[in-house]
Amino acid sequence: MIVSFKFSSLVLLTTAASSWASSSAAYAPTRVACPDQPLLRVFTSANQTLDPREEEYIQARSRTLSAAWHSWIDAETLGYDLDSLGGEGGINFPIVGLGVSGGGYRSALYGAAVIAALDSRNETAAQAGTGGLLQVTSYLAGVSGGAWVVSSLILNSLPMVRDLVLGPEDSGTAGWLVDANVLVPASADFPSSGLNASNITDLNSAYLTDLLSGIAAKAEAGFNVSITDAWSRALSYHFFPGTNLQNFFGNSTHGAGILWSSIQDLAIFKSHGLPYPLLTAESIFANQTGLLRVPLGNPVYEFTPFEMGSWDPALSAFADIKFAGTRFQGGKPVDPDTCVNGFDQAGFIFGTSASLFNGIVNTTTGTISGLSDTPETEAALKALLGTLGSLSKGVIDVANWPNAFKGIKPGTYPDSDVDNLRLIDGESAEENLPLGPLLAKVRGLDVIVALDASGDNPNTTFPEGNSLYTTLNRTTTVLHGVSQPLPPLPPSPTDLVKLGLNLHPTFFGCYPTQSPPEFPLLLYFPNAPPVNGGAPVTNTPTLQLQYPTQNVSRFFDAAFTNAVSGFVPGALGADPLFGKCLQCAVIDRARFLSEPQVPRSEFCDKCFSQYCYTPGGSQAAPSAAARREDVGASVRGRYMYRPLP
Numbered sequence: 001m002i003v004s005f006k007f008s009s010l011v012l013l014t015t016a017a018s019s020w021a022s023s024s025a026a027y028a029p030t031r032v033a034c035p036d037q038p039l040l041r042v043f044t045s046a047n048q049t050l051d052p053r054e055e056e057y058i059q060a061r062s063r064t065l066s067a068a069w070h071s072w073i074d075a076e077t078l079g080y081d082l083d084s085l086g087g088e089g090g091i092n093f094p095i096v097g098l099g100v101s102g103g104g105y106r107s108a109l110y111g112a113a114v115i116a117a118l119d120s121r122n123e124t125a126a127q128a129g130t131g132g133l134l135q136v137t138s139y140l141a142g143v144s145g146g147a148w149v150v151s152s153l154i155l156n157s158l159p160m161v162r163d164l165v166l167g168p169e170d171s172g173t174a175g176w177l178v179d180a181n182v183l184v185p186a187s188a189d190f191p192s193s194g195l196n197a198s199n200i201t202d203l204n205s206a207y208l209t210d211l212l213s214g215i216a217a218k219a220e221a222g223f224n225v226s227i228t229d230a231w232s233r234a235l236s237y238h239f240f241p242g243t244n245l246q247n248f249f250g251n252s253t254h255g256a257g258i259l260w261s262s263i264q265d266l267a268i269f270k271s272h273g274l275p276y277p278l279l280t281a282e283s284i285f286a287n288q289t290g291l292l293r294v295p296l297g298n299p300v301y302e303f304t305p306f307e308m309g310s311w312d313p314a315l316s317a318f319a320d321i322k323f324a325g326t327r328f329q330g331g332k333p334v335d336p337d338t339c340v341n342g343f344d345q346a347g348f349i350f351g352t353s354a355s356l357f358n359g360i361v362n363t364t365t366g367t368i369s370g371l372s373d374t375p376e377t378e379a380a381l382k383a384l385l386g387t388l389g390s391l392s393k394g395v396i397d398v399a400n401w402p403n404a405f406k407g408i409k410p411g412t413y414p415d416s417d418v419d420n421l422r423l424i425d426g427e428s429a430e431e432n433l434p435l436g437p438l439l440a441k442v443r444g445l446d447v448i449v450a451l452d453a454s455g456d457n458p459n460t461t462f463p464e465g466n467s468l469y470t471t472l473n474r475t476t477t478v479l480h481g482v483s484q485p486l487p488p489l490p491p492s493p494t495d496l497v498k499l500g501l502n503l504h505p506t507f508f509g510c511y512p513t514q515s516p517p518e519f520p521l522l523l524y525f526p527n528a529p530p531v532n533g534g535a536p537v538t539n540t541p542t543l544q545l546q547y548p549t550q551n552v553s554r555f556f557d558a559a560f561t562n563a564v565s566g567f568v569p570g571a572l573g574a575d576p577l578f579g580k581c582l583q584c585a586v587i588d589r590a591r592f593l594s595e596p597q598v599p600r601s602e603f604c605d606k607c608f609s610q611y612c613y614t615p616g617g618s619q620a621a622p623s624a625a626a627r628r629e630d631v632g633a634s635v636r637g638r639y640m641y642r643p644l645p
C-alpha cells in the first residue's frame with residue numbers, strides 16, 4: 001500500500017541551514033562490494049546452531065567471570081563452597097541472562113534503576129548484596145523501551161547507570177536529557193538548554209529538519225523510510241553518546257552513523273566485558289495492516305551484534321547484520337557485486353524494536369493516537385508524516401527492512417516471497433518481556449532475570465505478569481522444541497496477582513525434578529509500589545516522552561530501593577537478607593553442575609521458601625493492603641490496549 005498525504009509538510013527541509021544537516025551523510029546506507037563469505041545462516045529447528053562468533057564470545061566471557069562470581073557470592077553466609085560448586089576448574093557457573101520489558105520511557109528508566117541495583121560498582125547495591133548480579137550476566141535482552149536502556153548501556157560501554165541516565169552527579173548536562181521532549185525538545189520545560197523562548201519554534205523546526213535530513217539521505221539512497229526512521233533519529237539524541245546540553249540544537253551527528261554492528265569494535269566488547277545484547281522485533285504481513293495486536297504465530301526476529309534473524313521453526317535463519325539492507329534471493333545477494341553497509345544504524349535497530357506505529361497512525365489526519373496530544377506534538381507529527389509520505393515509496397507505519405530471507409523456506413516461512421519485511425514493536429503480540437531470545441534452547445541459559453515494567457493493569461500501569469503467560473503460550477504453541485520451557489507459573493495472571501507475586505521479586509522454577517533441570521530459573525522483578533508504603537512514582541504512562549529531571553531522580557531511587565529490598569511477609573519494609581537470597585537463587589543451578597550434586601544449603605532453603613513460587617504450596621506475601629497503587633495526575637494506559645481513535 002502506498003500512502004499519500006493530504007496535509008502539508010510545513011516548511012521543513014527547505015529552511016535547513018547546512019549546519020543543521022550534520023547527520024545526513026552518516027544515516028544513509030552505502031553500497032559496498034560483497035564479501036566472499038556467506039551472509040546467511042540457515043539451519044533447521046531440530047538442529048539450532050549459534051553464530052560461531054557468539055559462541056566464542058560467550059565462552060570467553062564465561063572464562064572471565066570466575067572472579068566476579070567469587071567476589072559477589074558470599075559463600076560462607078550461604079553455606080556453600082564455591083570451588084566445589086563451580087565444578088572442574090571453578091568455571092562452570094550458571095549462564096545468566098537479563099531481559100528488560102517494554103513500556104516506553106517508563107521501562108527504560110525502570111530497567112536502568114534495577115540494573116543499577118544489581119551492579120557491584122554501586123556501593124549501596126554492593127552492600128545490600130544484590131550488586132554483583134550484573135557482573136555475572138552473559139546476555140542482556142531488551143524490547144521496545146527496554147531496548148533503549150540496553151542499547152544505551154552497551155553503546156556507552158556500560159558506564160555507571162545513574163550517570164548514564166542523569167549525567168554525572170545528576171547534572172543533567174548529558175545523560176538521557178529526559179527533560180527534552182522527544183518530539184518537540186525546545187520548550188520552557190527544557191530550561192537546562194538555556195533557550196530564549198522567542199525562538200522555540202525555530203529550534204523545533206530546525207530539530208525536525210535535522211531528523212529528516214538523515215532520513216532524506218536514506219530515501220535518496222533507495223530505501224523505503226518510515227516514521228520508525230524519524231523515531232530512531234529522535235531517540236538517538238537521548239540514548240547514544242554524542243549529544244549533550246551544549247550541542248543539542250547544534251553541530252553533532254546525534255548518534256547517526258553509530259551502527260549496531262559497531263558494537264563488535266568496542267574495546268570493552270573485544271575484551272568480553274559486556275553482556276551480549278539481544279533486541280527483539282515482531283513482524284506483520286501486508287494483509288494485517290492496521291492491526292494493534294498481532295497473532296502469536298507471526299515471525300519474531302532478534303538482533304545480535306553479529307546477526308538479525310529468527311529462531312522460529314518456520315524460519316530458523318540469521319543474516320549478517322553488517323550487510324542488512326542488501327537485497328537477497330535464496331541466501332545470496334541479488335547483485336553479487338553490490339551489498340549494503342550502514343543500514344544497521346543502532347538507532348534504527350532500537351527504533352524497530354519500539355516501532356509501535358502500525359494501528360495508531362491515522363494517515364488521513366496525520367495524527368498518532370496518544371502522541372498527537374498537544375498542539376506542538378500534533379504539528380510536529382503532521383510535518384513529519386507529511387514529509388515521510390513524500391519521501392517513501394512504501395508503508396510508513398512500520399520499519400521497512402529489505403527481506404534478507406527472500407526465497408528461504410518457502411514451505412513454512414510466510415514472508416518467503418516478499419521483498420520488504422514489515423517489522424514492528426517487539427511487544428505487539430503482547431510478549432512485553434523479551435524472553436524469547438533468552439529461552440532459545442541452543443543458548444542454554446540457566447538463570448533468566450526478567451525486569452517487568454509492563455502496564456498490564458490499565459488503572460495503575462503496573463505489571464501483573466501477563467507477558468509471562470503470552471510467552472508460555474508462544475513457547476508451547478509456536479516454538480515447540482526450539483525453546484526451553486518456562487518454569488511452572490500460577491494457573492493464570494489472576495492467581496499470580498492474588499498471591500502478591502507482582503509486588504516483589506519472585507523466583508520461579510526453584511524445584512526442578514530433573515538433573516540437569518528441565519527449565520531455567522526465572523527471577524521476576526516486577527515494577528511495584530514502594531516497599532515502604534509511600535506513594536508510587538514509577539508507574540508513569542507509556543507514552544510520556546518528557547520528564548522533569550527531579551521526577552526521574554525520584555523514579556530511579558524508588559525502583560532502585562525496591563530492587564535491593566525484597567519484601568517482608570505480611571508487612572511493609574525491606575528484608576535485610578534479600579541480597580543474599582538473590583545470590584542463593586543465581587548460584588543455585590551450579591549445584592546441578594557439580595558431580596555429585598550439592599544439596600541446597602539451609603540458609604538458601606529458607607530464602608526459597610520466602611521468594612519462590614511453589615506450585616500448589618502456600619505462599620508468603622507482603623502486605624498488599626499497605627501498598628499504595630495510585631498514580632498521581634498521570635494519564636493512564638498502555639498503547640497496546642488503547643482503542644483506535
Ligand SMILES: *[C@@H]1O[C@H](CO)[C@@H](O)[C@H](O)[C@H]1NC(C)=O
Pocket residue numbers: 018019022251252
Ligand atoms: C561540525 O562539526 C564537525 C566535526 O566536529 C566539523 O568538521 C564541522 O566543521 C562542524 N560544522 C559546523 C558548521 O560547525
Ligand SMILES: *[C@@H]1O[C@H](CO)[C@@H](O)[C@H](O)[C@H]1NC(C)=O
Pocket residue numbers: 043047049
Ligand atoms: C547440525 O548443524 C551443524 C552445523 O550446520 C552440523 O555440523 C551438524 O552436523 C548438524 N547436526 C545434525 C545432527 O544434523
Ligand SMILES: *[C@@H]1O[C@H](CO)[C@@H](O)[C@H](O)[C@H]1NC(C)=O
Pocket residue numbers: 116121122123124125160162556557560
Ligand atoms: C547507588 O545508587 C543509588 C540509587 O540511585 C544512588 O542514590 C547512589 O548515589 C549510588 N551510589 C553510587 C556510589 O553511585
Ligand SMILES: *[C@@H]1O[C@H](CO)[C@@H](O)[C@H](O)[C@H]1NC(C)=O
Pocket residue numbers: 195196199202203206
Ligand atoms: C536562540 O536564541 C538563543 C538566545 O538568544 C541564541 O543564542 C541562539 O542562537 C538562537 N538559536 C537560533 C537557532 O536562532
Ligand SMILES: *[C@@H]1O[C@H](CO)[C@@H](O)[C@H](O)[C@H]1NC(C)=O
Pocket residue numbers: 196197198199
Ligand atoms: C530573546 O530574543 C529576542 C529576539 O531575538 C530578544 O529581543 C530578547 O531580548 C531575548 N531575551 C533574552 C532573555 O535573551
Ligand SMILES: *[C@@H]1O[C@H](CO)[C@@H](O)[C@H](O)[C@H]1NC(C)=O
Pocket residue numbers: 295296297473477
Ligand atoms: C494462546 O494464543 C492463541 C493465539 O494467539 C490464543 O487464541 C489463545 O487464546 C492463547 N491461549 C491462552 C491460554 O492464552
Ligand SMILES: *[C@@H]1O[C@H](CO)[C@@H](O)[C@H](O)[C@H]1NC(C)=O
Pocket residue numbers: 362363364365644645
Ligand atoms: C482518522 O481520523 C479521521 C478524522 O478524525 C476519522 O474519521 C477516521 O476514522 C480516522 N481513521 C482511523 C483509521 O482511525
Ligand SMILES: *[C@@H]1O[C@H](CO)[C@@H](O)[C@H](O)[C@H]1NC(C)=O
Pocket residue numbers: 001222223224393394395402419420
Ligand atoms: C518500497 O516499498 C514498495 C511498496 O511496498 C516495494 O514495492 C518496494 O520494493 C520497496 N522498495 C525497497 C527498496 O525496499
Ligand SMILES: *[C@@H]1O[C@H](CO)[C@@H](O)[C@H](O)[C@H]1NC(C)=O
Pocket residue numbers: 285286287288414415
Ligand atoms: C496473510 O498473509 C500471510 C503472509 O503472506 C499469509 O500466510 C496468510 O495466509 C494471509 N492471510 C489471509 C487471511 O489472507
Ligand SMILES: *[C@@H]1O[C@H](CO)[C@@H](O)[C@H](O)[C@H]1NC(C)=O
Pocket residue numbers: 457458459
Ligand atoms: C479498573 O477500574 C475500574 C473502575 O474502578 C474497574 O471497573 C476495573 O475492573 C479496573 N480494572 C482492573 C484491571 O483492575
Ligand SMILES: *[C@@H]1O[C@H](CO)[C@@H](O)[C@H](O)[C@H]1NC(C)=O
Pocket residue numbers: 537546547548551632633634
Ligand atoms: C513529577 O512529579 C510530581 C510529583 O510526583 C507530579 O505531581 C508531576 O505530575 C510529575 N510530572 C511529570 C511531568 O511527570
